[in-house]
Amino acid sequence: MTELPARRLLLVHAHPDDESINNGATMAAYSAQGAHVTLVTCTLGERGEVIPPGLAHLSGAALGEYRLGELTEAMRALGVDDFRLLGGPGRYCDSGMMGLPDNDDPHCFWQADVDEAAGYLLDVIREVRPQVLVTYDENGGYGHPDHIQAHRVAMRAAELAVEAGVPIEKVYWNRVPRSVGEQAFDRLRDALPDLPFTKTAVLDDVPGVVDDERITTVVDGTAHTAAKLAAMAAHATQIEVSGEYFVLSNELAQPVFTTEYYELVRGERSGTPETDLFAGIGDPR
Ligand SMILES: CC(=O)N[C@H]1[C@@H](O[C@@H]2[C@H](O)[C@H](O)[C@@H](O)[C@H](O)[C@H]2O)O[C@H](CO)[C@@H](O)[C@@H]1O
Numbered sequence: 001m002t003e004l005p006a007r008r009l010l011l012v013h014a015h016p017d018d019e020s021i022n023n024g025a026t027m028a029a030y031s032a033q034g035a036h037v038t039l040v041t042c043t044l045g046e047r048g049e050v051i052p053p054g055l056a057h058l059s060g061a062a063l064g065e066y067r068l069g070e071l072t073e074a075m076r077a078l079g080v081d082d083f084r085l086l087g088g089p090g091r092y093c094d095s096g097m098m099g100l101p102d103n104d105d106p107h108c109f110w111q112a113d114v115d116e117a118a119g120y121l122l123d124v125i126r127e128v129r130p131q132v133l134v135t136y137d138e139n140g141g142y143g144h145p146d147h148i149q150a151h152r153v154a155m156r157a158a159e160l161a162v163e164a165g166v167p168i169e170k171v172y173w174n175r176v177p178r179s180v181g182e183q184a185f186d187r188l189r190d191a192l193p194d195l196p197f198t199k200t201a202v203l204d205d206v207p208g209v210v211d212d213e214r215i216t217t218v219v220d221g222t223a224h225t226a227a228k229l230a231a232m233a234a235h236a237t238q239i240e241v242s243g244e245y246f247v248l249s250n251e252l253a254q255p256v257f258t259t260e261y262y263e264l265v266r267g268e269r270s271g272t273p274e275t276d277l278f279a280g281i282g283d284p285r
């Protein structure tokens, strides 16, 4: 087996598109620096809405298959070649938005046994031995069942990794500092007349918004803006991009963040703020 690069980052996401929205610039930056970036996606988003009218016929497994193709294209844009589905293709399906009958589908991720799903993730951790793990907060960023479950599975796998002797040194949650979000939405409202969008979301629609004090780490990915925008645009069933703004199928415009923010929740902080997810990690072998 070829030896992996010294620095190894693992990201756990719920659906194809979350990785590009939350961490596209970070993933592109670390890939470009020669770190090994591994993405684990927990479902194929089979219950998503579809934006382009020409693709509106896609649903269920066919939509899932199509979104896997979008994910592949997005990873090409970010320079990431290690991306996997938790438990293998089709193991868990999209659970739908919170409160829908879809949540009761026995095959959906929301119904997964957390320890079993964490075991699948531990298999990846044993193989890759990441020093850094990125996932969502306990609310999944915005309360979607698959996002909440991705958090639970990732955090459980991090616990199991300690017991298995392959501990992950640093665990981060995706965040957006409130002041940065407010300024970005001010710019969006000024730009809206020149965009193909008519309405904006509100800041609290953005996953992971917290008071600035909770931000521990700031990754400046602005050099990778084009890659992040291309990756988001690759998820065309879910995202429409215009300039540095985007809408999901709800047609509510949001800003694209190319400086990406994190809260360190496990491990030693090394800097105020840290500017590198691997800050303070010794010889990474
Ligand atoms: C970004 C994200 O997590 N998207 C999920 C989400 O999709 C949203 C959902 O369809 C909602 O009803 C729309 O208003 C919103 O615009 C969508 O982004 O939930 C989907 C179903 O679980 C999921 O497939 C999609 O990836």
Ligand SMILES: [Zn+2]
Pocket (backbone or CB within 6 Å): 014, 015, 018, 144, 147
């Ligand atoms: Zn999602």
